[in-house]
Amino acid sequence: MNLEWMGYAAAVCTASSFIPQAIHTLKTKDTRAISLSMYIIFNLGIMFWLGYGLYLNDLAIILANAVTGMFSLTVLIAKLKNDVWNKRSAE
Amino acid sequence: MNLEWMGYAAAVCTASSFIPQAIHTLKTKDTRAISLSMYIIFNLGIMFWLGYGLYLNDLAIILANAVTGMFSLTVLIAKLKNDVWNKRSAE
Secondary structure, three states: OOOHHHHHHHHHHHHHOOHHHHHHHHHHOOOOOOOHHHHHHHHHHHHHHHHHHHHHOOHHHHHHHHHHHHHHHHHHHHHHHHHHHHHHHHO | OOOHHHHHHHHHHHHHOOHHHHHHHHHHOOOOOOOHHHHHHHHHHHHHHHHHHHHHOOHHHHHHHHHHHHHHHHHHHHHHHHHHHHHHHHO
């Protein structure tokens, strides 16, 4: 039985569930409720999954983590911009 | 080059980044800021990843999604309990 579709279904579900957070962050620029350490670890994990997907040559894993990474990196950059860079420039 | 470790590093990073949310939800029982539809789609995705990991017989994918699913299902159940079941019993 070919269950390749399951990887793509999984990719669509988990990647798309990160869209609302990215849109919310881009719209409001509000990142106070977001944990910086959690997002650093999560983005690191996504990069490892991307590398692992390339190693396995598995398109579902590669696509899922490339797309999820786009969203989660957007949120991480907004958080860094608010918390680290803006704080420094205000000093 | 054996990059199997990358899958385990990825699994640890992404799974552990869901711990703080689960702990926060269990402690406060506050799920107002959590999107029900997002958590349903996400948990569905995790189930698909688990199935895909079993299909590929890939231990890193299986472990990552079994652990992540434990945390994300905890949050989803708390959300359902607050929003659906408690609302019904109050009527």
